[in-house]
Amino acid sequence: MRLIVLALCLVCFYGQASEKNKVSTVLDSLHRYASEAKFDSYFNLYSDEAIFIGTDASETWTLEEFKNYTKPVFDRGSGWTYKSRDRHIYFSPNKDVAWFDELLDNASLGLTRGTGVLVKTDAGWKVTQYHLTIPIPNDIADSVAEQIKAYNGMH
Numbered sequence: 001m002r003l004i005v006l007a008l009c010l011v012c013f014y015g016q017a018s019e020k021n022k023v024s025t026v027l028d029s030l031h032r033y034a035s036e037a038k039f040d041s042y043f044n045l046y047s048d049e050a051i052f053i054g055t056d057a058s059e060t061w062t063l064e065e066f067k068n069y070t071k072p073v074f075d076r077g078s079g080w081t082y083k084s085r086d087r088h089i090y091f092s093p094n095k096d097v098a099w100f101d102e103l104l105d106n107a108s109l110g111l112t113r114g115t116g117v118l119v120k121t122d123a124g125w126k127v128t129q130y131h132l133t134i135p136i137p138n139d140i141a142d143s144v145a146e147q148i149k150a151y152n153g154m155h
Helices: 002-035 039-043 063-075 138-151
Strands: 046-053 060-062 083-091 097-106 110-121 124-133
Touching (some): 002 039, 002 097, 002 110, 039 063, 046 063, 060 063
Antiparallel strands (some): 046 060, 083 097, 097 110
């Protein structure tokens, strides 16, 4: 009986590790295809209902809106390069939804953070929400907040 319980525990552990690897592979591919400006490959990783939230407050895009923004950039042969520094992946109890947060390095923005949600489909894991932010150190948050208020005419 102990062997059966141990075997089931190992199956659960490796099953979750395997799903984590699959989600991580999707995210690694997302970053690679963006860097290589591979439009179709990049967008095949998103679900049809996906939302992309960018660093600017005005950037909450449907998949179609995000494609329209991305297409001319990728057509020039340039994309954007984000290298994952640290990633955490979590799952819903039934393992059909995953969410993540990761710290990313980018040449022009420096340290950024990506967060998002993936859903498990018949075609594999798909990104259904991606949110890119610029984490602001607490020591300068007040100054940055004042700049944003001034920029938005709130001051």
